[in-house]
Amino acid sequence: MSSTTAPSDITKWSSTDGEFRRQVSSFRSAVSSAADAEFPAEAGRYHLYVSLACPWAHRTLIVRQLKGLQNIIGLSVVSYLMGPNGWKFASPDEVPGATLDEINGAEYIREVYFKAEPNYAARFTVPVLWDKKKQTIVNNESSEIIRMFNTAFDDLVEPEYRGITFYPEDMRTQIDEINEWIYDTVNNGVYKSGFATAQGPYERHCRALFESLDRIEKILSENEFLLGSRLTEADLRLFTTIVRFDPVYHGHFKCNIKQIATGYPNILRWTREVYQLPGIAGTVNMEHIKKHYYMSHTQINPTQVVPLNNGPDLSSPEVRPAKRPY
Numbered sequence: 630m631s632s633t634t635a636p637s638d639i640t641k642w643s644s645t646d647g648e649f650r651r652q653v654s655s656f657r658s659a660v661s662s663a664a665d666a667e668f669p670a671e672a673g674r675y676h677l678y679v680s681l682a683c684p685w686a687h688r689t690l691i692v693r694q695l696k697g698l699q700n701i702i703g704l705s706v707v708s709y710l711m712g713p714n715g716w717k718f719a720s721p722d723e724v725p726g727a728t729l730d731e732i733n734g735a736e737y738i739r740e741v742y743f744k745a746e747p748n749y750a751a752r753f754t755v756p757v758l759w760d761k762k763k764q765t766i767v768n769n770e771s772s773e774i775i776r777m778f779n780t781a782f783d784d785l786v787e788p789e790y791r792g793i794t795f796y797p798e799d800m801r802t803q804i805d806e807i808n809e810w811i812y813d814t815v816n817n818g819v820y821k822s823g824f825a826t827a828q829g830p831y832e833r834h835c836r837a838l839f840e841s842l843d844r845i846e847k848i849l850s851e852n853e854f855l856l857g858s859r860l861t862e863a864d865l866r867l868f869t870t871i872v873r874f875d876p877v878y879h880g881h882f883k884c885n886i887k888q889i890a891t892g893y894p895n896i897l898r899w900t901r902e903v904y905q906l907p908g909i910a911g912t913v914n915m916e917h918i919k920k921h922y923y924m925s926h927t928q929i930n931p932t933q934v935v936p937l938n939n940g941p942d943l944s945s946p947e948v949r950p951a952k953r954p955y
Contacts, residue, residue, distance in 0.1 A: 647827025649820055652752050654770035656745070660758070660781045668760055668767050670781045675767065676703040676732050677774075678741065678757040680716060681914040682921030684816065684869035685771040686756040691865050692778040694908040695955070697790035701782055705730050707738055707755065709917040711925040715739045715753040726914050732761060742766065772808075775862065793955060795862040803856050807863045814841040816870050823882025823929070831883065839886045842893060849895035853902070853954070860903070860955040868903045871896060872913055875940035877922045881929060890941040897941060904943040906953075915939045 660668045660675060668675075677693065679686035693702060707716040708724045716738040719727040735741050739753040745766040758767045758774050768774050776796060783791050796804060818838040825831035845867070848855060855863045870878075871889060878884045889897055904910055924933040 646830070647825050648830045649824035652754070654754070654768075654773075655749070655751055656757075656766040656769045657773065658767050659773065660767060660777045662781050662784060668763075670785060671762075672701045672782075672785050673703070674760060674762050675701075676705065676759040676761055678705050678707070678730075678738060678755055678759065680707045680709070680755045680921065681726055681912075681917035682709045683755050684873060685754070687869040687912060688771045688866055689756045689758075689774045689778065690912045691869070691909060692775040692795065694912055695795075695906075696778050696782070696793060697786045698778060698782055701785050702778075703732065704728075705732065709921040709924070711921065716755060726917055732759065772866070775865070779862070795860065795865060795955060797859075797861070800856060800859070800861060804861055804863050807855055808866060810841065811845070811863070811867055814838055815845070816866065819870060819874070819878040819882050819884055822884050823878065835884055835886065838884060842887070842896065846893045846895050849899045854899065858954065860906070864899075864903060868900065868909075871900050872904070872940070872943070873918055873922075876915060876919055876936070876938055880936060881922050881926070898948060900941075901943050901946070902948045905948060910944070913943075 658668055660666070660670055662670045677689060679690055681687070681690075690704075693699065693704070705718065706726060706728045708719040708727045710717065710724075714737045718730045718736060718738075720729055721727060730736075730741070733741055733744060735744075737753070738755060738757065741757060741759065742749045742753050744764065745759075754769055756771055756774055757769050758777070759765070760767050768777070779794055779796050814834075814837045818834055818841065821834035822831055822838055825834060845855070852858070854860050855867065874884070874889050879888055887893065889900065904913065919935050919939070923930050923935040927933065
C-alpha cells in the first residue's frame with residue numbers, strides 16, 4: 630500500500646464468518662529510562678496522537694494526566710469522524726476538542742504511519758506514540774504505552790508525581806489476571822458483539838460480556854476498586870469502556886441486556902468514583918465519543934443520527950475518596 634492508496638474496507642470490521650477479530654498492533658518498541666535505551670526518556674521528545682472517542686487512546690490520555698506528563702509529552706487530537714481515509718486532523722474551530730498536526734503536518738493519521746513505515750499495510754489506529762528525534766512511531770499499543778507512562782518518565786515529572794504507579798510490583802500478577810478476562814470479554818467484547826455480522830457470534834459474545842459485567846458487579850460490591858482499596862491500571866482500562874457503555878455500546882453495539890445506570894449499582898458507583906478523581910473528567914468528551922461511533926460506523930448506522938442520551942450523570946453524587954487512592 631502506498632501513501633496515496635486509501636484502504637477500501639475501512640468499515641469492513643468482521644471476517645467472512647461474522648466474527649470481529651482485532652488487529653495486532655505493529656509498532657512495539659518502548660521508551661525507557663535506561664542509559665542505553667533505543668528510545669530514552671526525554672522531555673519534549675515524544676508526542677502522543679489520540680482520539681477522544683477511542684477507548685484505547687483514552688487510556689493513554691488518562692495516565693498522561695495522572696502522571697503529570699502534560700509538559701513532557703505533547704498531544705494531538707484527531708476529529709471524531711473517521712471517514713474512508715481514517716482518522717483526520719481538524720482545527721479546534723472546525724471540531725472543538727480536535728487539533729491540527731503541528732508535528733508532522735499530516736492531514737490524516739495514516740500519513741504519520743507512512744512516514745514511519747512507507748510500506749505499512751494494516752489499519753491506522755490510535756493511540757500513536759511518536760519520536761520527534763528519530764521521526765518514527767515508537768508504539769501504537771495502548772496497553773504498552775500506559776506502562777511506559779507509568780514509570781519511564783519518573784525522573785522528569787514534578788516531585789508530586791514521582792513514584793505514582795498503577796502497576797505496583799506486589800499486585801502485578803493480580804492485575805495481569807483481571808486484565809486478561811476483562812480485555813477479552815468486556816473491552817474487546819463490546820466490539821466483538823457490535824461488529825458481528827452473524828447472529829451466532831453476536832449472541833455468544835454479548836452473553837459473555839454480560840457474564841463478565843455480572844462478575845465485575847460482584848467484585849465491586851465487596852471492594853472500592855477492582856483489586857481492593859487501591860486504584861490500578863485494571864480500573865483505568867475498564868473505565869474507558871464503561872463510560873461509553875450506556876450512551877454507545879448499549880444501543881449502537883446491541884449490548885442491551887442491561888444498562889450500567891439501572892442494572893449495575895456497584896459498577897455505577899465505581900465509575901463515578903473514578904470519574905471524579907482530579908483530572909479524569911477532563912479526558913471524557915461525550916460529543917466526540919457519540920459522534921464518532923454513530924457517524925463513523927455507517928455499516929451499522931447509515932443515517933448517522935446521533936442519540937441524545939449521554940448515560941448516567943457521573944458528577945453526582947459526590948463519591949470522591951478523601952485521599953488519592955493511588
